[in-house]
Amino acid sequence: MRPKFGRLAAFASASLLVLAMSAPSGVSAKSLAEKWLDGELPYEGPEITYDGPTINIRFSTFLGQGSPIITVTERAIERLRQESKGKLNVQVFYNNSLHDSQRGGFEGVAGGISQMATCYSWINPGGFTLQLGLQLPFLFNRSTVGSHTIMQLYGKYFKEDYEAKGVLFARSTITPPQQLLTRGEPIRTLKDLSGKRMMASGDIATNVTSAFGAVPVPLTVAEYYSGFQQGVVDVMVLHDAGLRQFRMNEITKARTVTNLWANPIEYCMNAEFYNGLPEDLKKLFQLWLQRLNHAEAEIYFDGIAALGREDLKAAGVVTYDLPEEEMAKFKAAAEPVIEDWIKAQEAQGRPARQFIEELKAKVAELDAKSDDELFQLSWDKVYEGLYD
Numbered sequence: 001m002r003p004k005f006g007r008l009a010a011f012a013s014a015s016l017l018v019l020a021m022s023a024p025s026g027v028s029a030k031s032l033a034e035k036w037l038d039g040e041l042p043y044e045g046p047e048i049t050y051d052g053p054t055i056n057i058r059f060s061t062f063l064g065q066g067s068p069i070i071t072v073t074e075r076a077i078e079r080l081r082q083e084s085k086g087k088l089n090v091q092v093f094y095n096n097s098l099h100d101s102q103r104g105g106f107e108g109v110a111g112g113i114s115q116m117a118t119c120y121s122w123i124n125p126g127g128f129t130l131q132l133g134l135q136l137p138f139l140f141n142r143s144t145v146g147s148h149t150i151m152q153l154y155g156k157y158f159k160e161d162y163e164a165k166g167v168l169f170a171r172s173t174i175t176p177p178q179q180l181l182t183r184g185e186p187i188r189t190l191k192d193l194s195g196k197r198m199m200a201s202g203d204i205a206t207n208v209t210s211a212f213g214a215v216p217v218p219l220t221v222a223e224y225y226s227g228f229q230q231g232v233v234d235v236m237v238l239h240d241a242g243l244r245q246f247r248m249n250e251i252t253k254a255r256t257v258t259n260l261w262a263n264p265i266e267y268c269m270n271a272e273f274y275n276g277l278p279e280d281l282k283k284l285f286q287l288w289l290q291r292l293n294h295a296e297a298e299i300y301f302d303g304i305a306a307l308g309r310e311d312l313k314a315a316g317v318v319t320y321d322l323p324e325e326e327m328a329k330f331k332a333a334a335e336p337v338i339e340d341w342i343k344a345q346e347a348q349g350r351p352a353r354q355f356i357e358e359l360k361a362k363v364a365e366l367d368a369k370s371d372d373e374l375f376q377l378s379w380d381k382v383y384e385g386l387y388d
Contacts, residue, residue: 031298031299031371031372031375032371032372032375032376032379033291033294033295033298033299033371033372033375034295034299036079036291036295036375037072037075037076037079037295037299038075039078039079039082043083044287044379044380045083045283045284045287046279046280046283046284047280048083048084048085048087048280048281048284049280050087050278050280050281052087052278054086054087054088054089055087055088055089055277055281056089056090056091057088057089057090057091057115057116057273058091058093058098058113058114058115058116059073059090059091059092059093059114059115059116059117060093060096060097060098060099060101060105060108060109060113060114060116060117060118061073061092061093061094061095061096061101061117061118062095062096062100062101062102062118063094063095064094064095065092065094067245068244068245068300068304069296069300070092070094072292072295072296072299072300073090073092073292073296074092075295076288076291076292076295077089077090077092079288079291080284080285080288083284083288084281084284087281088281088284088285090116093114098113098114098117099113099114099117101114101117101118101119102118102120102123102221103123103124105117105118105119105120105124105268106119106124106165106166106167106268109167109268109269109270110165110166110167110270112270112272112273114270115269115270115273115274116170116267116268116269116270117267117268118265118266118267119165119167119266119267119268120264120265120266121161121162121264121266122134122135122202122263122264123202125202125203127161127164127165128161128162129161129345129348129350130157130158130161130345130350130351130352130355131157131158131161131162131264132202132203132204133204133341133345133352133355133356133359134150134174134262134264134359135202135204135205135261135262135263135264136204136261136338136341136356137177137208137259137260137261137331137334137338138177138259138260138331138334139177139261139262139359139360139363140174140176140177140259140262140363141176141177141259141367142176142302142367143173143174143175143176143241143262143297143298143301143302143305144294144297144298144301144302144371144374145363145366145367145369145374146173146174146262146297146363147172147173147174147293147294147296147297147301148294148297148366148374148377148378149359149362149363149366150172150173150174150264151171151172151290151293151378151383151386152362152383153355153358153359153362154169154172154383154385154386155383155384155385155386155388156385157355159385162268165268166271167268167269167270167271168268168269168270168271168274168387169266169267169268169269169386170267170268170269170289171266171267171289171290171292171293172264172265172266172267172293173264173265173293173296173297173301174262174263174264174265174297174301175239175241175242175262175263175264175265175301176239176240176241176262176301176302176305177239177258177259177260177261177262178237178238178239178258178259178260178261178262179237179238179239179240179255179256179257179258179259179260180198180235180236180237180255180256180258180260181228181235181236181237181238181248181251181252181254181255181256182234182235182236182252182253182254182255182256183228183231183234183251183252183253184253184254185253185254186254186255186256186318186319186320187235187254187256187258187320188256188320188322188326189326189329190212190213190326190329190330190333191213193212193213193214193235194213194214195213195214195215196214196215196234196235197214197215197217197232197233197234197235198212198214198215198216198217198233198234198235198237199216199217199218199219199224199227199228199233199235199236199237199238200216200217200218200237201218201219204261204337204341205237205260205261206218207337207340208260208261208334208337209237211333211334211336211337212330212333212334213333214235217232217233219232219233224236224238224242224246225246225247225251228248228251228252229250229251236248236252237260239262239263239301239305240304240305240306240308240309241300241301241302241304241305241308242308243305243308243309243311243312244304244307244308244311245304248308248311248312249308249311249312249314249315249317250315252312252315252317253317253318254317254318254319254320255312255317255318255319255320256319256320256321256322257319257320257321257322258322258327258330265296267289274387283382286382286386286387287378287379287380287382290378290382290383290386291375291378291379293378294371294374294375294378295375298371298374298375302371338356342356
């Protein structure tokens with residue numbers, strides 16, 4: 001008989017450590033996230049006793065079938081089917097076919113059109129406060145670390161604003177930090193940005209861009225390629241995971257590493273659907289959300305980012321790393337924007353400085369862990385404050 005969830009948690013964590021190091025000598029080890037997606041890890045979760053019909057979850061996305069990030073999701077959905085003994089399934093509705101899942105995610109989920117969707121705070125900023133601070137510059141280096149940080153801090157700092165939208169939070173990854181792309185010479189100094197049209201979307205990104213002396217120009221996702229190709233922007237701002245998706249190797253001549261802001265990729269779920277799940281399926285669903293969240297960050301955002309950089313290198317694109325003294329100038333220019341944001345939040349009674357300090361400390365703590373070690377954090381326990 002399958003053991004009750006939690007009885008063998010310590011044993012399971014130790015077993016994962018062994019599995020993480022099980023590749024033969026000279027062969028690259030498959031990560032724990034990949035092993036989970038491939039069904040190679042022993043089941044760890046609640047005993048499934050629900051014996052009713054399959055419960056289907058309507059998931060709305062603006063992405064199309066075959067998108068790399070969706071491929072990760074589809075692999076994880078198969079794990080959910082298997083681990084729930086076929087009792088829990090996710091039906092994916094691609095290309096906004098169910099509802100707009102960028103600007104209309106909250107409304108679609110709250111209204112029950114879908115039961116889960118992408119629900120972005122920074123695209124729909126009304127009513128959000130501290131959560132928007134996740135887009136402040138120079139906070140993150142790895143998507144996996146940033147994603148676990150958000151999941152650990154959500155209950156303390158973001159829950160009230162998010163649930164005020166009439167939905168429940170499901171999970172959130174975050175993109176790698178943004179870098180600067182140009183069609184000519186690389187950006188070598190802060191002064192090189194002076195007067196240039198630079199892509200920026202959202203209040204924080206716009207204010208930081210202006211502080212750099214550049215002219216902020218918003219682009220929708222659909223305009224990334226054409227806007228950069230046709231010179232609507234002189235400087236494209238893009239995280240490395242987007243290099244391949246938006247075919248930047250066809251346009252870009254130079255890339256400057258700046259590690260600017262990152263964009264949270266947030267998902268919400270319908271409260272009536274979630275609260276109505278049988279307890280065993282609800283516990284499994286919580287664990288599944290966390291495991292998928294890590295897999296998306298590791299395999300798509302960090303993994304595809306590496307492949308995108310290889311594409312640029314193969315196309316002869318120059319990557320320029322700013323000298324430490326020049327990077328300090330970028331950070332000094334952005335500092336007043338960061339301070340103004342903190343002071344504005346504090347004036348409304350919100351602990352913004354405490355939040356940023358705790359976030360930085362959490363990033364430093366998690367940055368010392370490998371991806372496999374991070375995956376284990378979401379393997380057999382649910383982060384406090386997420387789903388209670």
